[in-house]
Every structure is written in C-alpha cells, then in structure tokens.
Amino acid sequence: xxxxxVVADVEGEFVAWAAPVDGGGADAHxxxxxVDSGGGGRHHGDHAGDxxxxxxVSFRTPSAFASKVSGMSSSPRDFDDAKVQIKDRVDxxxxxxxxxxxxxxxxxxxxxxxxxGEKTPSFHVFPGSQxxxxxxxxxxxxxxxxxxxxxxxxxxxxxxxLAERAGVALPEQSEESRQQARVAxxxxxxxxxxxxxxxxxxxxxDAAEARQYMEQRxxxxxxxxxxxGYMPGPRAGGVPEELARWLxxxxxxxxxxxxxxxxxxxxxxxxDRFRHRLSFPIHDERGRVVGFGGRILPGYESExxxxxxxxxxxxxxxxxxxxxxxxxxxxxxxxxxxVMEGYTDVIAAQMAGVAGAVATLGTALTRQHASLLRRFSSxxxxxxxxxxxxxxxxxxxxxxxxxxxxxxxxxxxxxxGLDPADLVQxxxxxxxxxxxxxxxxxxxxxxxLLGDRCNLSSPEGRQQAAGSCRELLSGIEEFRRxxxxxxxxxxxxxxxxxxxxxxxxxxxxxxxxxxxxASVERDSEGHARDSIFAALLAEPGLLVELEERMEDEESFxxxxxxxxxxxxxxxxxxxxxxxxxxDELLSSWMTTAAEIPGAVQHLSSLADxxxxxxxxxxALLGGVDFLDRKRHARELSRLKEGYRQALAAxxxxxxxxxxxxxxxxxxxxxx
Ligand SMILES: [Zn+2]
Numbered sequence: 161x162x163x164x165x166v167v168a169d170v171e172g173e174f175v176a177w178a179a180p181v182d183g184g185g186a187d188a189h190x191x192x193x194x195v196d197s198g199g200g201g202r203h204h205g206d207h208a209g210d211x212x213x214x215x216x217v218s219f220r221t222p223s224a225f226a227s228k229v230s231g232m233s234s235s236p237r238d239f240d241d242a243k244v245q246i247k248d249r250v251d252x253x254x255x256x257x258x259x260x261x262x263x264x265x266x267x268x269x270x271x272x273x274x275x276x277g278e279k280t281p282s283f284h285v286f287p288g289s290q291x292x293x294x295x296x297x298x299x300x301x302x303x304x305x306x307x308x309x310x311x312x313x314x315x316x317x318x319x320x321x322l323a324e325r326a327g328v329a330l331p332e333q334s335e336e337s338r339q340q341a342r343v344a345x346x347x348x349x350x351x352x353x354x355x356x357x358x359x360x361x362x363x364x365x366d367a368a369e370a371r372q373y374m375e376q377r378x379x380x381x382x383x384x385x386x387x388x389g390y391m392p393g394p395r396a397g398g399v400p401e402e403l404a405r406w407l408x409x410x411x412x413x414x415x416x417x418x419x420x421x422x423x424x425x426x427x428x429x430x431x432d433r434f435r436h437r438l439s440f441p442i443h444d445e446r447g448r449v450v451g452f453g454g455r456i457l458p459g460y461e462s463e464x465x466x467x468x469x470x471x472x473x474x475x476x477x478x479x480x481x482x483x484x485x486x487x488x489x490x491x492x493x494x495x496x497x498x499v500m501e502g503y504t505d506v507i508a509a510q511m512a513g514v515a516g517a518v519a520t521l522g523t524a525l526t527r528q529h530a531s532l533l534r535r536f537s538s539x540x541x542x543x544x545x546x547x548x549x550x551x552x553x554x555x556x557x558x559x560x561x562x563x564x565x566x567x568x569x570x571x572x573x574x575x576x577g578l579d580p581a582d583l584v585q586x587x588x589x590x591x592x593x594x595x596x597x598x599x600x601x602x603x604x605x606x607x608x609l610l611g612d613r614c615n616l617s618s619p620e621g622r623q624q625a626a627g628s629c630r631e632l633l634s635g636i637e638e639f640r641r642x643x644x645x646x647x648x649x650x651x652x653x654x655x656x657x658x659x660x661x662x663x664x665x666x667x668x669x670x671x672x673x674x675x676x677x678a679s680v681e682r683d684s685e686g687h688a689r690d691s692i693f694a695a696l697l698a699e700p701g702l703l704v705e706l707e708e709r710m711e712d713e714e715s716f717x718x719x720x721x722x723x724x725x726x727x728x729x730x731x732x733x734x735x736x737x738x739x740x741x742x743d744e745l746l747s748s749w750m751t752t753a754a755e756i757p758g759a760v761q762h763l764s765s766l767a768d769x770x771x772x773x774x775x776x777x778x779a780l781l782g783g784v785d786f787l788d789r790k791r792h793a794r795e796l797s798r799l800k801e802g803y804r805q806a807l808a809a810x811x812x813x814x815x816x817x818x819x820x821x822x823x824x825x826x827x828x829x830x831x
Contacts, residue, residue, distance in 0.1 A: 239319075242328055243304070246319065249326035252290045252303045259310065274310065274538070275299045277771060280743050296743065312535045340475065347420055347476045350412055351441075351449045354422070357406055358389025358439040358452075367392070370438060373457050378585070379438070382507045385488055386440060391454050393435035403432035420451075421472035434469060436460040440503055442471070442521065443487035445532055451477035453484070453503055453521070468502075470521055481528035485510060485518040486536065492516075495539035498596065499525070499558075500580050501546070508581035512589035514596070517580075525558045530565045540568035542599045544580060547573040552609055559606045563645060564636045570599035601772060603645060606632070607652050616653065626655055634662035640761070644768045651687045688786040689722065690766055695780035696729065697746055698770035701739040702780050703729055709784045715791045716784075721756055725749050742770070796825055 253269055256262060262269040262285060273283035273294040282296035293300035299309065307318040323330050361367055362383075370390040374380050379388060392402045407417050414430065417423045423430040437454030444450045451471030461467060471477045485506040489497060494516030500506055502519055509517035516537070520529060533541050543558050545551035555571050562569045572595055574583070583591050610628055615621035629649050636642040642661065650657035695702055703726075710716050717723050728748060732740055740748065746767055753759035773779050799822045806815035 239331060242323065242330055243319070245328045246322045246326045247290060247303060249328065250303050250322055251287075252292065252306065253285050253287045255303065255306065255325075256285050256292060273297060273299070278743050279741060282743070296747070310535075312531050343416075344475050347416060347474065348448050348450070350410075350416065351420070351451070351476070353410065354452075355387060355389065355439075355441045355449045357403075358391060358441075359387065360389075361392050361402075362388070362390035364390075364392075369457055374438065379507065382511050385510070386507055389439040389441070391432075391434040391437040391439045391452075393437075393460070401430075401432045401435070403434070404430050420474050420477070435465075437469070440484075442477070442482060442484055444476075444482060445486055445490070445536065447487045447490070448476075450482065455504075478528075479521045479523045480526045481532065482521055483518040483529060483532055484521055486532065489516045489518055490536060495537065496542065497533055497537040498542045498544055499533070500544050502579070502581075505580040508584045509592060512584045512592060514589075514592060524554065525561045527561060530561050530567075533562070534565045534567045537567060540570065542596055543569065543571045543602065544596070545571065545573055546579065547576045552612070555605060556609050559602045560632055560635060562602065563632060564638070564641065566638075566641070569602035571602045571605040572596060572599040573605070603648050604652070607649060610653075622653070622655065625653060626659055629653070629655075629660045630662045633660060640765055640768065644765050647687065647690065647765070647769065648772065651691075654684065685787060685790055688783040688790075689717065690769065691779045691783035692787075693722065693725070693763075694766045694769040695773060695776040695783070697742055697749075697767050698773050698776035698779075700729060700742060700745045702777060703733065703739070705777065706780060706784065709781070709788075711788070712791065715794075716787050721753070721759060725752060728752060792825070796822070799825060 253262065256271075257269075260271045260274050260283070262271040263281075265284075267286070267288060269285045269287070270281045271283050271285075272278055272281050273296055275283075275294060276297040276299075278296050283292070283294040285292045291300065291302050292306060301309070303322060304315060304318050307313060307321055308315060311318065311321070313321065320330065322328075362370060367390045371380075374383065374388065382388065394401055401423075404423055407414075407422065414423075417430070418425070421433055423432050434452065434454040436457045437460075438457070440453040440455070441449045442451045442453055451474070453471075454469045456465055456467055456469075470479070473479065483499075484503045486497075488510060492510075492515040497516040497518050498509065498514055500509060500517055500519045503521075506517045506519045520526075541562070543555060543562075545555045545558075551573060555573065559569070559571070574580070574595060580592055583595065610616070610625045614624040614628075616625060629646070633642050633646055636645065643657070646657040646660045649655075650660055653660075692706065696706070706726075707730075713723060713726070717726070729740070729745060732748065746763070749763055750760060753763050770776070799818055803815055803818040803822060806812075806818055
C-alpha cells in the first residue's frame, strides 16, 4: 500500500511524498529502476503540477522516510471517516480560488460562476460550512462536488485526488487494484527516466543527423517546449541496441519494457522498437510522460519502419484518453483548444502562437477526449478538419461525440489537401489565425453536412436528415441540451423539434411514447417567439426595436406569460431609465416564471439559446418578420373567407368592402 503525505516545504509550497509501506513495493521502485534511495535529493517526474497544487512527487524508500511518514499520516477506518478527514483538511475557498478569482463579501466569498456564463458574480463560497453555491444557475455542493464538477471526475477519483492533497490515506483497496497501481507507478517512473535519456542522447556527438533533421524541419525552436529528443539506433557491426542496454543498466524488468512497447523479442534477443527517430514525449493531462511518438530520420524508412510510430496501448498509455499537446496547452494557460489531426500540426500551430493546439493520436475523437476537452477549454473548442470527404465525415462524427458535452464547439474545414503545418509553413501564422477566426458553430456545420448528404428538398431526404438528428440527439443525456439542440436543428431544417427528438420509451407501452403529430406552422411560430425572447435575454436593449416593429402585441404573443415578461422589462426600463443587464433580466424573469409550471426550464433553455446568437438583433428581426408574415397571412385568409361568404350570400356591399380591405392588405405587405 502507498501512503501519500503532503508536507509544506520551506517556501510553503506543497510537496507530496509517496512512500510504499508494505515493503514489497520498495524493491520494485527503489532497486530495479536504480532510483537513488539515499536521499540524494533527486527528483523524478515532471514538475508541471496537476493543477491542484501538488508540485512534484518524489519516491523514497520507507526507511529513509519512516519517521516523517508515521508522524504525519493518518489512517481513517473507512471511507466515511476518510471523507470527514478530507473535508476537515481541505480549504474549499483556497481550492476554488485556484481557478476562480474570489472577493470577500461579509462572511462569504464571491466570484464569477465557472458553471454558467455571467458578468456579475452570483457564485458564493461559504468557508464556515465548506460549501459553494451559485444563485444564478443553482450549482452547489462541497469540496467533493467541486472537484467532481470542475475536473469531471467520479466520486472515487475526486476523493483520491483530495486525499492526496489533504495527506489522508484512503482505506485499503483490493489486491488487484493495488497491483495495478504499483505497475502504473513503476511505468511512469521508467518513462520519465527514459525521457531524460532521449533528451541526453540528442545532445550526444553521434546525434548530429537528428539535430540536422530538426533544423531542416523547423522543429529546433520547439525542442524545449515539446521535449523533443533522439531515439538512437544501432551502428554498423552488430553493436547491441542502445536502448536495450540502457534498460538493462537501469535494471528495468523485461516484462515491463515489453509491456510499454519499448522493446520486442527477436531470435537474437530483445531489440528496441524505437530506432533512428526523433522522440516526442506524450503526456497525460497531469503532465506525466505516458508514452512516446517517434518520427523516423530520413533514410531509415522501410516497410518495417513506418514514418511515425507511437507507443502501444499499455497500463499507462491509452490513445482513447490522450491528447497530444494538452500538457503544453495547459502550461501556456490556453483557454481555447484547437483539435488538429497530427502532432506535427500541433507543434507548428503552437509555435506559431496558437497556444491551445492539440491532436488525437491517430484515432477518432472519443467520449474520453470530449471530457478532457470540456475540462480544459473554458473558451470552447475549435475542430480543424481537412475539407475533403474524409475530413467532412470526421467532422460529423466528432460532433456526435462533442454534442453531449457542456462545451462550445465550432468547426473549420481547411481547403482540401492542406494541413495546418503546411499552412503555417507556406503562409505564416496569420493564415492559420484567419482560418480559425472563420470557425462556425459545430451544429451549423453539422446541418450543412446533412444538406450535402441528404436532399433536403425531397421528403425522403428530409426523413433521412431527421433520422440523423434523432441519432445525434439520442446520445445526449441531459434534457436541456437535447431540447436546445433540437430547437436549433429544427429551426434551420424547418422540421418540428418533436419529430427530431428521439422517442423515450415509457415503461410498458411503446404506443404511448409516440408523440402527438405536431403542427409545423404552430411550431415555427413558437420558434420565432423563442428567438425574440432569447434575443432580448442576450441584449435587453433590443426591446426598443421590438416595440417599433411589433404592430399588435396580442397577435404576436397570444399567451399571457410572454406579455407579462415584456411588460416587466418595459416597466423596468421606464422606472430606472436604464436597460437591465442580461443577468438582471434573466433573474427577474425567472422570478416571475417561477409561478408557472415549466416556465423556468423554458426560460433557461432560452438563455442557452441566447448564448449561441452571434447577432441577437438579426435573430430578433427574423422572429418579428416571421410572426408578422404569419399574422398577415391569417388576416388575408380571414378576409378571403368573408369575401367568399359575402358573395355566396349575395351581399354585394359587404363583398365590395371586403374586396377593398383585401387589396389594401395585399398592398401593405408584398409577399
Ligand atoms: Zn452559476
């Protein structure tokens, strides 16, 4: 078992010490890897930290550290006990302040809510009860909730993280999970040492070839940030492989080196897998080296030696959950992440000033990638794909993966056959920035791609498109997001959202789940009204434009609540002489809506919709125009019907009057 104890060093920085206390682990960590256990002060591992204030993890044998450990560790009896101890020791205010600037107000601290967009702070931390609460969106909880929400972890993982921070040892885990943890720790240790080895080799005399190639490819300036090193290969004359020799020198168990894909067995003995390559360390989101990518040097390519080679899947390396460049992006405090296809793209983009460039390791985007993206991109994600057929398919697939996540995703498609690295090299950093600036909301690109794939003017094409939307929406668990996206798609495709929303089966009867046939017309008018209200939520000052253009409030808004809300906004402008802020407006409308069933949800989905508007004024005008046309069409059909009846009844006077009214109405609004 491992005990993790956190102690403050002289500068008041936290240093985490991990010490195996069951003896068996000590051997694996201390001897086989040749770790200096004599207290020589050698630090291992990367020092980038994990965002929670743990600045480096050092491994010592228990003997050197026993006295300190026994004095500071605590051993809770069970998980409830551990939970209480963690809550006692972790200062929630401090933890929150690491990512959200807080100001004291009375007995609490307040700041801008990290869970919803706001301009005036309504997010509070209460040090007395060690809890937080946002009065805007309602999110709240304790230290565990905070870590679970902000790091998107499950309860147990959050607990482990906090236990590390608080220096609380968690109760015993199963033998299997302890074994896995031991293997992972040893592997991470080895990979970190190996990274040092590759870096050292790049400086060696016989690495001239590698250094020259780096210059040639423009990678030299990126060497330090990306930790590019050299993976040496055999020299002529059957000299033993350099890496294999190094591994033996470090007394690394062969099984581990095999498992991490560093060597493979041959009849002549173990050989190293990575040879004659530039090495690119691959970090996890906490900055630990978990594997390598290798780019072969010119002249060594062959069928058995592909151009790029990555570490294989291992206990610490899983392509499904790794993003190349994320570690650097976090270090550079990038808030927007740009997902590209290869690691040379990422390096070129980051060096050109696009700090948030990341890439998957040759796999399609997964749910795990999506959750990483959500955790580390407070300003949204841009997906950069090649504009060819494969890139378009990838974009569509990526949206399926990202749609369920609470993140703002946009997409740009590059000109066919051009990758970001080429673009930067040929046209400079500005060219890439220009492409990124043209990114459009992912759902809009999704609709466009649907239009390419299905003929939206034919009933079959529309059915096919609706089917694709249902498939997309069925992957979204959260009701509000599903509904919002259905509204957005429905509005553009002019398909009622009820048709797009996947049917949720109720228990027992499938027939009961079939939605009532919805009227397209009524639904579109609902959309128009929603657009108007969302536009007001985005920009309350647009009330003036609405009032100017709305001929008849009652025909625009036949229901009472919208008129009530409009009246409320109008009164507030008149009485204060000022337009309320979007947050103020939302909160005052929410208060009014609280009385009416379903209204709060609807308003909050409108607030979400509001955030998607690039130009709220255009949205408002579009909604007004639509309702106006509808109102006008209804007036015309009423007049026509009256005219028809008057003619049938032989009432010529009435017929003439109605005919005049009809002509006037037609003139008032050309179709
Ligand atoms: Zn909030």
